Amino acid sequence: MKQTYQCTILERAKLSDKTISLLIDASQIREEILPGQFFHINCNTQDSYLRRPISVCDFEKGRLRLVFEIRGKGTAKLAKLNKGDAIDLLGPLGRGFHLPKSGKRAAVVGGGIGTFPLLFLTKSLSFPCDAFLGFRCEEQIILADEFKSLPNVNLILCTDNGSCGYCGFAPSALTEALDAGKNYDIIYTCGPRIMMDCVAKTATEKKIPCQLSLEERMGCGIGACLVCACQTKEKNGQSHMSRVCADGPVFWAEEIL
Ligand SMILES: Cc1cc2nc3c(=O)[nH]c(=O)nc-3n(C[C@H](O)[C@H](O)[C@H](O)COP(=O)(O)OP(=O)(O)OC[C@H]3O[C@@H](n4cnc5c(N)ncnc54)[C@H](O)[C@@H]3O)c2cc1C
Numbered sequence: 001m002k003q004t005y006q007c008t009i010l011e012r013a014k015l016s017d018k019t020i021s022l023l024i025d026a027s028q029i030r031e032e033i034l035p036g037q038f039f040h041i042n043c044n045t046q047d048s049y050l051r052r053p054i055s056v057c058d059f060e061k062g063r064l065r066l067v068f069e070i071r072g073k074g075t076a077k078l079a080k081l082n083k084g085d086a087i088d089l090l091g092p093l094g095r096g097f098h099l100p101k102s103g104k105r106a107a108v109v110g111g112g113i114g115t116f117p118l119l120f121l122t123k124s125l126s127f128p129c130d131a132f133l134g135f136r137c138e139e140q141i142i143l144a145d146e147f148k149s150l151p152n153v154n155l156i157l158c159t160d161n162g163s164c165g166y167c168g169f170a171p172s173a174l175t176e177a178l179d180a181g182k183n184y185d186i187i188y189t190c191g192p193r194i195m196m197d198c199v200a201k202t203a204t205e206k207k208i209p210c211q212l213s214l215e216e217r218m219g220c221g222i223g224a225c226l227v228c229a230c231q232t233k234e235k236n237g238q239s240h241m242s243r244v245c246a247d248g249p250v251f252w253a254e255e256i257l
Pocket residue numbers: 038052053054055056067068069070071072073074075076113116117214215216217218249
């Protein structure tokens with residue numbers, strides 16, 4: 001049975017116009033928290049009792065970091081919380097990223113809000129990785145310093161308009177790296193579906209294992225309501241419905257394509 005926790009906010013920071021970072025005292029959470037997992041948060045909106053899913057951006061020494069973009073009523077309410085306030089968390093939920101025990105190099109490919117959970121993932125890898133992170137323009141870049149500070153990460157920033165780093169989409173930068181002879185043991189991707197499909201296709205062509213983190217609207221967050229159902233494929237090619245909240249949000253590319 002999944003538990004809810006009343007935790008205290010230790011720090012609140014505004015990272016951009018619409019992006020908020022909350023550092024939370026999660027020392028009471030005894031369960032293991034894995035990269036790719038999420039918490040379902042009670043946003044206390046008057047018109048809806050539905051929680052909102054937010055991925056673990058970082059977790060260290062009992063401190064949990066959540067970074068989110070203000071999209072609608074729930075995240076707007078969440079953004080109003082301040083240092084010292086309580087936050088109601090259900091989790092950690094879902095299946096996180098697969099972390100190989102050893103490897104030579106991984107690639108992570110993220111876009112927009114999909115870059116946030118990749119911070120904890122890259123930090124948890126025991127070998128080097130190239131992080132291809134895509135944003136619309138320089139002003140929209142979030143968490144670059146945190147990625148740069150990780151000793152195992154080679155950061156390749158990509159902007160759609162070329163205002164910073166590689167000019168173009170992150171999957172194109174990945175394809176160019178592969179064409180130039182780079183090899184990866186595993187590729188992880190999180191972001192807009194069209195971007196992840198592109199990464200998964202490239203990885204499949206190159207026969208590189210690949211994981212995607214899917215986003216679906218959620219109800220219960222614990223596998224009971226089927227609001228988050230999506231079509232997936234079994235090893236024998238048969239399709240069936242999976243629950244993004246409980247069977248995912250992380251899936252292997254061959255389960256999705
Ligand atoms: C597993 C998971 C992890 C997530 N992690 C993060 C994260 O780390 N940081 C972050 O900023 N966001 C994350 N999201 C997205 C976040 O949950 C939604 O932005 C949030 O629920 C919107 O709630 P709201 O009440 O503010 O907006 P609403 O008023 O409910 O909706 C506002 C707009 O956002 C769209 N929307 C709502 N929920 C989703 C969703 N689940 N996926 C796609 N679009 C949605 C709606 O269609 C609408 O256009 C995650 C979503 C999932 C499923």
